[in-house]
Amino acid sequence: MQVRVVLVEPEHDGNIGSIARVMKNFGFTDLWIVNPKTQIGPQARAYASHAGDILKKSKIVTTIKEASEDCTQIVGTTAVLSRRPSNVLRVTLSPEEYADRIRSKRERACLLFGRESTGLSNTELDQCDALIAIPTTKDYRTLNVASACAIVLYELRKHVSYFEKTIQPVDSQTRRRLVGYFDKLTHLVGAPSHRRRFAVRAFRNVLSRGLLSKREALLLMGIVRRACHAKKRC
Secondary structure, X not given: OEEXXXXXXXXXXXXXXXXXXXXXXXXXXXXEEXXXXXXXXXXXXXXXXXXXXXXXXXXXXXXXXXXXXXXXXXXXXXXXXXXXXXXXXHOOEOHHHHHHHHOOOOOEEEEEEOEOOOEOOHHHHOOOOEEEOOOOOOOOOOOOHHHHHHHHHHHHHHHHOOXXXXXXXOOXXXXXXXXXXXXXXXXXXXXXXXXXXXXXXXXXXXXXXOOOEHHHHHHHHHHHHHHHHHHHHO
């Protein structure tokens, strides 16, 4: 598993430096920054300590799409949990649960961390294949973004680095095609538009929580595609 850390509109350069430092601690080097609201200045370099090379190599882009273009999975982080089991847009995994599920995958995950003030928006979270939430006390759920990043990267390092890569993972193009066929099927069966959106989100949640191989994805896609063709003939 390769991990790209993506900071979405960071507001404090000290946090950028701190995140570069924890990336160095756990052996991750790929840092992208989306539309930063601050400069990578002296404070960032001071907080980075011996991780200045990660800051120098970091890439600045304008959209999440650019930052995740060659990644096979987009993973968002959030402190806002679902209050209802029916809210499929807010189904989350703990860092440990997510790390355990992807430990044997050979792919690149794009790990999104949101703004210090507001986190990731619902629209941004809806672009994600999986969501991570750190289990904190309900009295004060929000962690500093650098602290949150350290916890997630620690769990990924702990779980991923000691396991052999044993399966061929589904690539991003195959995953998107499978989700696309499922979306088409929800349309063909006449599901209301708002229900289709939730159903597709739930389907993506299921895919992200399992160790889906490319072979399994192709088998599923074949069945869903046949169902689409059969429905058209009805």
